[in-house]
Amino acid sequence: MKACVLYSGGKDSSLMAVILQKFSYEVELVTLNFGVFDSFKPAAESAKSLGFKHNVFMADIKIAEKATNIILDDGFPNNGINYIHKEALNLVSDHYDVVADGTRRDDRVPKLEENEITSLEGRKSVEYLTLRGFGHKTINNLSENLFDVKKEQTSMKNNSDYEIEVRYLMNEIEGENKALEIFPSHIQSRVVGWKNKI
Amino acid sequence: MKACVLYSGGKDSSLMAVILQKFSYEVELVTLNFGVFDSFKPAAESAKSLGFKHNVFMADIKIAEKATNIILDDGFPNNGINYIHKEALNLVSDHYDVVADGTRRDDRVPKLEENEITSLEGRKSVEYLTLRGFGHKTINNLSENLFDVKKEQTSMKNNSDYEIEVRYLMNEIEGENKALEIFPSHIQSRVVGWKNKI
Numbered sequence: 001m002k003a004c005v006l007y008s009g010g011k012d013s014s015l016m017a018v019i020l021q022k023f024s025y026e027v028e029l030v031t032l033n034f035g036v037f038d039s040f041k042p043a044a045e046s047a048k049s050l051g052f053k054h055n056v057f058m059a060d061i062k063i064a065e066k067a068t069n070i071i072l073d074d075g076f077p078n079n080g081i082n083y084i085h086k087e088a089l090n091l092v093s094d095h096y097d098v099v100a101d102g103t104r105r106d107d108r109v110p111k112l113e114e115n116e117i118t119s120l121e122g123r124k125s126v127e128y129l130t131l132r133g134f135g136h137k138t139i140n141n142l143s144e145n146l147f148d149v150k151k152e153q154t155s156m157k158n159n160s161d162y163e164i165e166v167r168y169l170m171n172e173i174e175g176e177n178k179a180l181e182i183f184p185s186h187i188q189s190r191v192v193g194w195k196n197k198i
Numbered sequence: 199m200k201a202c203v204l205y206s207g208g209k210d211s212s213l214m215a216v217i218l219q220k221f222s223y224e225v226e227l228v229t230l231n232f233g234v235f236d237s238f239k240p241a242a243e244s245a246k247s248l249g250f251k252h253n254v255f256m257a258d259i260k261i262a263e264k265a266t267n268i269i270l271d272d273g274f275p276n277n278g279i280n281y282i283h284k285e286a287l288n289l290v291s292d293h294y295d296v297v298a299d300g301t302r303r304d305d306r307v308p309k310l311e312e313n314e315i316t317s318l319e320g321r322k323s324v325e326y327l328t329l330r331g332f333g334h335k336t337i338n339n340l341s342e343n344l345f346d347v348k349k350e351q352t353s354m355k356n357n358s359d360y361e362i363e364v365r366y367l368m369n370e371i372e373g374e375n376k377a378l379e380i381f382p383s384h385i386q387s388r389v390v391g392w393k394n395k396i
Contacts, residue, residue, distance in 0.1 A: 001339075019220075022217075022396065023396070024343070024396070098336070105330070117303070127333060127335050127336045127339075128333070129331055129333075129336055131331050132330045132331040133327055133329050133330040133332070135315075135327075137319075138296070138327055141325075142221055145221075198220065198221070
């Protein structure tokens with residue numbers, strides 16, 4: 001059976017892909033794009049480095065615009081990022097019977113509430129899988145053993161998180177300082193290949 | 199690294215064991231016993247049928263007695279079973295760095311709250327893993343593919359759930375009808391071997 005993993009190129013979504021592959025799902029990694037900026041490229045490279053099929057799903061730019069407005073109104077990213085994530089799950093659920101992401105127990109954003117999961121699975125007739133049974137320590141240990149990971153300062157060019165296209169829109173509306181205030185630069189881990197293939 | 203899975207012989211805890219084994223943990227399945235009744239035997243058989251090491255941990259009978267009293271006071275099993283499960287996790291966490299169980303997203307009992315997980319991991323310096331990222335449909339699909347499963351009416355002899363020793367104590371205190379009222383007989387799935395070993 002096919003399974004879709006919403007994919008950013010990070011270790012969490014990569015680990016979810018490996019788990020599903022171990023259980024004989026035909027895994028397809030999917031990164032959303034709103035046509036604003038080619039932010040899917042780092043995820044596509046990570047997917048290729050692990051040998052997974054990678055698809056880019058084009059989504060309505062209005063979703064990214066709405067998220068940008070939510071975030072500018074709030075002054076913090078959580079609700080806007082959650083909104084994009086739910087729309088992403090809605091979109092891929094029209095194309096797959098099994099949809100997954102790399103959200104773990106101690107993630108706060110993006111994260112679906114239990115009633116939102118029940119609603120998604122019911123409305124779309126999908127099974128939704130996460131890494132919510134694992135904490136960050138376990139995921140770090142597992143992925144350190146599995147993957148070659150590059151740690152680096154985030155930039156517009158090495159990151160496929162939802163925030164990149166939102167930043168791009170925010171830069172246009174409010175200028176670069178506002179985007180940097182809401183999404184401060186940080187060290188990220190990007191998967192660049194297998195360390196120990198399993 | 200060693201990892202302990204609290205084990206009943208059911209498909210959920212068996213699936214958790216397989217996931218951990220795939221990620222190269224040295225898996226040990228553990229069933230608690232309070233010295234009341236040899237209810238660990240079905241779990242030991244299931245473990246053997248899958249080729250996993252199985253340990254029985256003897257626990258203080260006072261835990262089972264307290265759970266029995268909680269359940270008799272409440273008139274329903276949830277709080278008493280949760281109490282045993284937390285004590286089981288406390289006990290195995292003194293012996294392993296990674297402890298796991300087969301609780302899934304839609305389980306209500308036994309289930310630790312998020313603050314209880316944080317507390318367990320902090321107090322005992324363990325990583326705690328569950329199947330909380332998966333719902334029952336996914337777990338049923340995966341285990342149907344992996345395991346030979348025997349479906350049968352529960353009895354005192356074919357089940358290693360916490361309830362068995364509690365039932366035994368309850369029978370002694372209140373007679374068999376009370377135990378049957380609180381724990382009605384139901385169809386259970388017990389793992390009896392591999393269907394497709396992975």
